[in-house]
Amino acid sequence: MFCFQCQETAKGTGCTIQGVCGKKAETSRWQDLLLGVVRGVATISDSLRNAGIKSSQEVGDYIVDALFATITNANFDDQAILNKVDNGLRIKRKLIVLAKEHNVTLPNYQEVNWGGEKSDYEAEGEREGVLRTENEDLRSLKELTVLGLKGMAAYYEHASRLNERNENIIAFIEKSLAIVSNPEADMDTLLATVMETGKFGVDAMALLDKANTQAYGNPELTKVNIGTGSRPGILISGHDLKDIEQLLEQTEGTGVDVYTHGEMLPAHYYPQLKKYKHLVGNYGNAWWKQKEEFETFNGPIIFTTNCIVPPSPKASYKDRVFTTNATGFPGWKHILADENGHKDFSEVIEIAKTCKAPTAIEQGEIIGGFAHAQVFALADQVVEAVKSGAIRKFVVMSGCDGRMKSRDYYTEFAAQLPKDTVILTSGCAKFKYNKLNLGDINGIPRVLDAGQCNDSYSWAVVALKLKEIFGANDINDLPIEFNIAWYEQKAVIVLLALLYLGIKNIHIGPTLPAFVSPNVLNVLVENFGLGGITSVEEDLKNMVG
Numbered sequence: 001m002f003c004f005q006c007q008e009t010a011k012g013t014g015c016t017i018q019g020v021c022g023k024k025a026e027t028s029r030w031q032d033l034l035l036g037v038v039r040g041v042a043t044i045s046d047s048l049r050n051a052g053i054k055s056s057q058e059v060g061d062y063i064v065d066a067l068f069a070t071i072t073n074a075n076f077d078d079q080a081i082l083n084k085v086d087n088g089l090r091i092k093r094k095l096i097v098l099a100k101e102h103n104v105t106l107p108n109y110q111e112v113n114w115g116g117e118k119s120d121y122e123a124e125g126e127r128e129g130v131l132r133t134e135n136e137d138l139r140s141l142k143e144l145t146v147l148g149l150k151g152m153a154a155y156y157e158h159a160s161r162l163n164e165r166n167e168n169i170i171a172f173i174e175k176s177l178a179i180v181s182n183p184e185a186d187m188d189t190l191l192a193t194v195m196e197t198g199k200f201g202v203d204a205m206a207l208l209d210k211a212n213t214q215a216y217g218n219p220e221l222t223k224v225n226i227g228t229g230s231r232p233g234i235l236i237s238g239h240d241l242k243d244i245e246q247l248l249e250q251t252e253g254t255g256v257d258v259y260t261h262g263e264m265l266p267a268h269y270y271p272q273l274k275k276y277k278h279l280v281g282n283y284g285n286a287w288w289k290q291k292e293e294f295e296t297f298n299g300p301i302i303f304t305t306n307c308i309v310p311p312s313p314k315a316s317y318k319d320r321v322f323t324t325n326a327t328g329f330p331g332w333k334h335i336l337a338d339e340n341g342h343k344d345f346s347e348v349i350e351i352a353k354t355c356k357a358p359t360a361i362e363q364g365e366i367i368g369g370f371a372h373a374q375v376f377a378l379a380d381q382v383v384e385a386v387k388s389g390a391i392r393k394f395v396v397m398s399g400c401d402g403r404m405k406s407r408d409y410y411t412e413f414a415a416q417l418p419k420d421t422v423i424l425t426s427g428c429a430k431f432k433y434n435k436l437n438l439g440d441i442n443g444i445p446r447v448l449d450a451g452q453c454n455d456s457y458s459w460a461v462v463a464l465k466l467k468e469i470f471g472a473n474d475i476n477d478l479p480i481e482f483n484i485a486w487y488e489q490k491a492v493i494v495l496l497a498l499l500y501l502g503i504k505n506i507h508i509g510p511t512l513p514a515f516v517s518p519n520v521l522n523v524l525v526e527n528f529g530l531g532g533i534t535s536v537e538e539d540l541k542n543m544v545g
């Protein structure tokens, strides 16, 4: 196996024996096979599109779901991955027939030509790995694109579950996968594709923002309980708001409470979700602490997306975990939606009724809900604080959390920021500093949480608004610094989106991605001033003076 897609990759270069995340070599091979099939389907669909033949919604939904399933910590279930391979080959055959009927010539790529024989799955999985591209710079640009597309696909899938789709985004995903499949693709084409990925990343985040706010209202300033109640609970993790909505509907009046975990915390900020009285609070912290925190939760757990940490064999909770959407884990029950998108959580609810109430591991409240509409509602206050000098700088500290010790940097950086600075956060990175009680500036909390990692979109919207209010010529003239923590591929699309919006001098850490080759890094440094992190002291000096 060779996988270098996340920040925790072995030795900072690539996992070759087994994933640091727990992904087995075999699973990795099936994921490589799946990605090869997806590129084949996308390339054929792109050729059909270019010939004026639009493909069906099934094709777009398939590509999106399959990309999502290969994100770090999303799906560890070989059988589920292989089912997606089989389904992709079925779609591919249909598209080939369509191409023949319309005399469309298809590109002569391995991904298109491969016949899909079961006996050849293993060999094709090996052939389609990341190392198939020998030149490290071409490989780097191809992977930057594909990894960005994976993040984009995740956001698109959530939006589509709320019936928001965008054919232009699907057409771009197909086009860019066709470019990545082309063994002749050159540096310039690939670089342009990377940048365009950022553009469509913005569109995908905007689409999800629209879907979420239309369905559930605009996030609003909310205090979230981090303690526990006395009734049994269900813990719901991941990013899919449609799932938590259905769970809240189905648990109402059953005597079972609902708690959010990790990236589901922002569900509390939405008027149409927070209205449920039995949405009691948020339990625990970022994804990587789940092995200990699930032990004390005592009730069933639902994963709506990554990040799953494989449980230890002795884990007491391992028989009451459920997955849904693109996620999966061997032995865990997977909940499917019916043709109307409805999911039946009755089995989870019945298990919950037999469980003890969660054991409290924390007490108190955290505050959040500062997505763009809430920030705009406070705009006068914010602008006044900037003009009076009460707020000297904003620091965007969005992104992911992770288990590496080096991430203590973010807690220390947040704690040591001068009192006239405000942290703008989103994503699970917030758990590194959202319980530090950093106070407020004239009533404006010093940590403003917009929501999930996709809500980084809100900070882009806010930055553009501030540019307008302050009459700045360039977004980079505003008193905003970007110090982003990354872990998996959703952070890649967020980063590409920020670059597309023209934001310069972004710092990413705790380490630079293994999939960015030295030459590609040079391009990003020269054009965008992209940089890593150093020490807390040094970076504080450089970023906030």
Ligand code: FSO
Pocket: 262, 263, 287, 306, 307, 399, 400, 401, 427, 428, 429, 452, 453, 454, 487, 488, 489, 490, 491
């Ligand atoms: Fe975190 Fe995991 Fe949102 Fe990611 S829970 S790491 S970037 O999946 O998606 O922030």
Ligand code: SF4
Pocket: 003, 004, 005, 006, 007, 008, 009, 010, 014, 015, 018, 019, 020, 021, 022, 023, 071, 072, 073
């Ligand atoms: Fe390694 Fe990360 Fe890939 Fe897992 S996702 S195999 S930890 S690079």
